[in-house]
Amino acid sequence: xxxxxxxxxxxxxxxxxxxxxxxxxxxxxxxxxxxxxxxxxxxxxxxxxxxxxxxxxxxxxxxxxxxxxxxxxxxxxxxxxxxxxxxxxxxx
Numbered sequence: 001x002x003x004x005x006x007x008x009x010x011x012x013x014x015x016x017x018x019x020x021x022x023x024x025x026x027x028x029x030x031x032x033x034x035x036x037x038x039x040x041x042x043x044x045x046x047x048x049x050x051x052x053x054x055x056x057x058x059x060x061x062x063x064x065x066x067x068x069x070x071x072x073x074x075x076x077x078x079x080x081x082x083x084x085x086x087x088x089x090x091x092x
Contacts, residue, residue, distance in 0.1 A: 004033075004048040004081035009061060011072035013043045019090045021065035026088035029053040033082060036092030048082040 009018075019035045026033065026047065031054060033047040047057060064071050 001051055002048060002081040002084065003051055003054060004046065004079040005054065005058065006077050006079045007045040007047065007058070007061060008038070008075040009043040009045065009071055010041075010074070011064070012068075012070040013064075014041055016068040017066045018043055018064070018069045021069075022061060023088050023090050025057060025060045025065050029057050030084075031057050032084065032086035032088055034089040034091050036090075038092075046079065046082070047088070048079075048084075048086075 014037050022035045022045065029049060031047050031049040033045065035043060035045045038044050045061065047054060049057065062071055062074050
């Protein structure tokens with residue numbers, strides 16, 4: 001079963017390759033969606049995928065996909081799942 005989440009990630013997540021490493025993890029786990037920097041220094045992610053893959057993706061984001069990043073807080077809310085045919089994009 002597919003599900004979707006919107007994540008807002010706070011911590012040392014800008015200027016450390018966080019968005020690009022998040023895309024690499026998403027591509028490996030067949031997650032679709034997008035990641036973007038917010039003006040307040042946080043990162044916003046919309047992600048959809050199969051339940052097990054999405055759970056693994058969220059765990060990787062919480063642990064920071066980049067060694068020079070640090071996640072202090074992760075806010076999660078459920079959103080409608082995107083179609084499986086999409087890709088994961090880095091924006092903003």
